[in-house]
Amino acid sequence: MNDNSSFATSAASTSRPLDGILVIALEQAVAAPYCTSRLADAGARVIKIERPEGDFARGYDRTVNGESSYWIWINRGKESVSLNLKDKADMVILRAMLSKADVLIQNLAPGATERLGIGSEQLRKDHPRLITCDISGYGDEGKFFGMKAYDLLVQAESGLVAVSGAPGEWGRIGVSVCDINAGLNALIGIQQALLLREKTGQGSAIKVSLFGSAAELMSVPYLQARYGGKAPERVGLKHPSIAPYGGFTCADGRDIVISIQNEREWADFCNIVLRRPDLLADERCQNNASRVKHRDFVDGTVADIFDKIPSGEMIDRLTEAQTAFGQINSVHDLIAHPQLLTKRMKVQGKDIEVPVSPWMGPWDTETFAEAPQLNEHGHKLRKEFAR
Incomplete structure (x- = not known):
């Protein structure tokens, strides 16, 4: 395990790609927060709008100095304000934020923003330079519209489960791959929309679904099954068309x-x-x-x-x-792995180490910013955006 500070020391004063970009995040769980944490890493100002009780990802566990591992992983560097979107005064604050925003990203329940009067289409009419990114489970039309779409459900529905693991009992991929992939796709879409706005002066509508993101990952099995007539089977660590290929146990059990x-x-x-x-x-x-x-x-x-x-x-x-x-390493083996790069980050006033972002550039900073406490920036933000 290696500290990444040697790479980042000279980068602390370097301007970052998204300096000056304001992102309003109506987000929860994993997909949208993953995207916005990477926008924040690149210099964007990310204001996270939380319900009064907070993003439920705060309660997934309490393993890191009393905080959720999910929370600190994908909410670093953001500002938190708690708003009740059914309260008129709080909606005035939100609309003031949106009037100055470059990007709105949301992964609330399907149709929720439209019911609140802040649907993406209307907002772009009101603010033509605004880039909107809507992350959904199954897209905005079709018989699955409105269905709940947690990571496991989409792994199953997309066929990922059918090509993963060994024969026998079904199993999920061990991390939230559908959420993460959707977040990455949203990140790519937003960055492309920002570049396009430099040319046209106009914002864009970005739409990402967990199912669509997972289905695209399934392109090779899909093509093999649709045009070759045979879908890949679950073969564990083996490869259906290469041998020898897979895992073998040594005398000491490794x-x-x-x-x-x-x-x-x-x-x-x-x-x-x-x-x-x-x-x-x-x-x-x-x-x-x-x-x-x-x-x-x-x-x-x-x-x-x-x-x-x-x-x-x-x-x-x-x-x-x-x-x-x-x-075949355990998670504890990963912690001690010589190739692992980590960064320091404060959680409840104490230093921890987390894996670095999978891409690094000259704007990389020596440490990760803290993840906010619930409504930590509420007073300041309400004052800043008061009309």
Whole structure:
């Protein structure tokens, strides 16, 4: 695990890409907050509008100095104000914010903003430079419009579950991949809309759905099933058309995954890793198609050899052979991983470390800004936007 400060030290005074951009976020849970936290990282001023009881993501757990891990992950660097959107005075404050905003992003229940009189279409008529981004579960039309769409439900509905994991009981992907992917798509759309506004002076309507984002991830299985007639099956760590490929257990119980992509790699793997050059003459192993056809024999042979060798020695052999491999790590292994970069962040006055953003630039800062307390900036913001 490495601190990222060496990269960021010279960046503290660098202007950031979204300096001066005001984002109003009517957001909750994961998808929209993921997007806006990245906008904040890039310099945008993000004002998070929370219901009086707060974003329910605040209560998902209490694992980080008494705060929710979800909350601090995707709400850093924002300002929080608690508004009751059914209260006329609070709506006046919100409308004042929107009149000065560059971006509105919202992932409230379908139709909620329209019922409140702040639907995206009307707002863009009132404020032509405004960029609106609506994140929904299933889009804004069709029989699924209005259905609740949590990450697990969309993993199932989109077919992601059907191509993930091993045969047997269904399982979800272990992180909120549909939420995160939708948030990333919203981020891309907003950035493109900001660039377009530089050319045209006009805002744009960005629409993102969790289902559409997940379905796009499923493009390869979709194409294989629709035009090839056969959908991929759940094969665990194996690959349906490559062998050997997958996880094997070493003598000390450590699991290592390998991937053999071509015949040169197979020859080096046999000679250096397995120390079984005779396999190169075995008709069951003469090429990848043969190895896939005789997968039980190939995988069984590899497994027997791995089972006799401790992981340290096996890693040395794999490295010498330049075989592609990785260790199956636990979350605790990730924490100590030599390639992990982290940043410091304050939570309840104490320093913690969190993984850095997956992209870094010269504007990167040495630390992450804190995630706000509920209504932390309420008094200041109400005063700033009072009419």
